[in-house]
């Protein structure tokens with residue numbers, strides 16, 4: 334089989350790639366087709382969501398904000414604190430196993446359609462580049478032959494200015510998930526917030542303008558281990574070797590017959606990874622399907638199906654595709670278990686947070702009338718961010734012997750505020766209680782209540 338290198342040419346501006354490797358600059362051509370329409374719709378949706386979400390408010394808080402200072406996470410009007418870490422861990426596990434599950438079935442679907450690197454590059458950066466510098470041919474010619482001409486200079490300056498604006502706005506939007514957007518964009522943020530924004534702007538500018546596909550090839554951990562998640566039943570993008578080879582342009586009578594591939598190189602010219610899919614599966618392929626759209630366009634004119642398509646190794650070898658296999662079953666089972674755990678954790682998520690501590694000093698006191706007294710401090714936090722008004726809380730106890738004397742007060746607490754309330758428990762001298770008596774303190778609000786276990790201490794014998 335004839336193999337051919339992807340038509341990449343060195344960019345005189347950027348001859349050196351990551352860690353000094355010789356880099357061949359990739360000039361992907363524009364392409365349209367059914368998969369690119371899906372890309373565009375999904376990409377624009379993600380971009381709109383990413384830029385708009387920090388500005389949307391629910392109950393006075395951003396739709397999504399991880400406030401590092403207060404250690405509060407706001408998600409669509411609900412507030413989570415450090416005590417809800419298990420929910421965050423379960424969400425991350427769900428994300429990780431979803432990725433494993435979908436990778437086992439559909440390959441690098443994430444890379445091709447949802448990864449921010451792909452979405453920003455394909456839907457924002459390359460369109461800006463094409464608008465200013467033209468399509469593949471014009472960019473290549475200008476970089477090779479037209480360097481340091483006025484035309485080359487103004488286009489490069491305009492492109493980098495545009496990339497800088499996109500990088501700053503993107504970095505600002507990213508930081509707005511950690512610092513309220515209004516605060517950040519009205520110059521009221523902290524030095525750390527603007528320091529982070531500058532840092533991410535620089536990183537993004539380097540990525541948009543220079544690093545690009547090298548991120549997937551050298552830095553992305555997912556690209557490295559995805560080989561372990563797939564098998565011959567996983568969906569990949571592949572070239573139909575049987576039908577396509579021997580490739581060639583000759584179709585004249587009497588000449589050696591060629592395969593269906595006319596060697597137009599459109600599939601390689603549109604590839605953002607700079608590879609030739611006809612050379613077989615390559616790690617650099619991000620399954621973006623640009624080559625599929627390109628070949629579909631070419632082959633449609635010849636009345637034939639595309640030579641590059643979504644398939645599986647099993648299918649290309651004439652075997653049946655099996656969607657249900659050990660690895661997909663295991664991943665699906667783990668996903669279900671994580672989802673169930675998330676449901677349980679969410680149902681026990683309370684909007685009142687409370688702890689009960691013994692007041693500093695002795696464990697217990699015997700009053701003049703012989704009653705045994707324990708004093709506690711109950712710390713109550715009202716996490717009801719969805720309510721504008723203060724909420725009333727009362728304290729009840731359960732598990733104490735009959736005749737116990739409980740003294741405390743009812744409190745009104747504003748949303749997101751914490752109040753400490755004294756709780757005095759007295760037990761009559763004739764009560765037969767152990768030295769340590771477990772009991773429950775219940776904090777009751779208008780819509781929610783929590784229980785905290787504690788103990789009553791005394792010197793009494795059973």
Ligand code: SF4
Pocket residue numbers: 570600603604605606607608609610617618619620621622623624625
């Ligand atoms: S080979 Fe095709 S699917 Fe893979 S990265 Fe290149 S254009 Fe995208």
Ligand code: SF4
Pocket residue numbers: 572577593594595596597598599600601611627628631640641
């Ligand atoms: S686009 Fe299709 S016909 Fe053209 S080179 Fe690629 S595989 Fe061959």
